[in-house]
Amino acid sequence: MTAPAIAVSGLSVRYDGADRRALDEVAFEAVPGEILGILGPTGAGKSTLMQCLSGVIPRHEEDAAMRGDIEVFGRPLPDFAGLSEITESVGLVMQDPEVQLVNTMVREELVWGMENRGIPVPEIERRLRRACDLFDIGGLLDRFTHALSGGEKQRVVVASVFCLSPRIMLLDEPTSELDPAGTEGVMDAIRVLADEGVTVLVVEHKIEELAVHADRLLAMRRGRVEAIGTPRDVLMGSAAPDRPQVLDIALRLRERGHWDGEVPLSVPAAAATWQSMTNDPRSDRNRS
Secondary structure (H helix, E strand, O other): OOOOOEEEEEEEEEEOOOOOOOEEEEEEEEOOOOEEEEEOOOOOOHHHHHHHHOOHHHHOOOOEEEEEEEEEOOEEHHHOOOHHHHOOOEEEEOOOHHHHOOOOEHHHHHHHHHHHOOOOHHHHHHHHHHHHHHHOOHHHOOOEHHHOOHHHHHHHHHHHHHOOOOOEEEEEOOOOOOOHHHHHHHHHHHHHHHHOOOEEEEEOOOHHHHHHHOOEEEEEEOOEEEEEEOHHHHHHOOOOOOOOHHHHHHHHHHHOOOOOOOOOOOHHHHHHHHHHHHHOOOOHHHOO
8 A cells, every 4th residue: 555645634723813723633645646636615724734734834824723743755744844844845836826936037936946955957957848848838938927927927836846846746726827728738737747656735626627637536614624535426425515517417417317428527528428328329319
């Protein structure tokens, strides 16, 4: 059995003055090479969870009282010397890309962290080329970071974290300002990283994209884990905070006897299943 990259148990957080816990006895594991999608309505505790996993809470949030255990590759997170050591294993992309952009030019932004770590120039150049290819930002290298669109800033920030080669990437709504094509590109890149052994935890409101790309989903509500499992199991269950619209449509069609195949989680899957059913001579849709 693969040892977990992240193991969380009994994790609770309460902010000063709050009437309830932001996280309440959260427990789960994520293994190397897994994409774990995190779902939940506003206030579910998703961003708080990401800050705990990255060490920001409790080290840099004085108003957040935390208890519970977090291990990164078997090592308790409190045993790390500080955020600088944590970031060698764990990379965090926050909701607002503006707060993570610290350089004037895109190229400088991408190499800045690597230079600070003393990575040799040939390796910096290799990682830079790889980031440009994966996240389609080669044309942005000589642009001012402040002049980028919201979606471009998101791709640059994700790429800058990737350049540090963390074994775990925490992505908090990394595609919120991207169009469908841009979202698909980032999710495809995340899949490549996972296939290479990187563990990716991604908070995302685009349910269909997570349903297609994630290995498992974790559904949260009011600081608690409501469900964890395969995308199909979670989205078909009562704990799902939302469902892809195509799934709801297929379920309604099945209730009326008009859907014979597996309930789809994405539009392409629905189209393929529908075409298969309409081409089947045994189907009621093809009988006169």
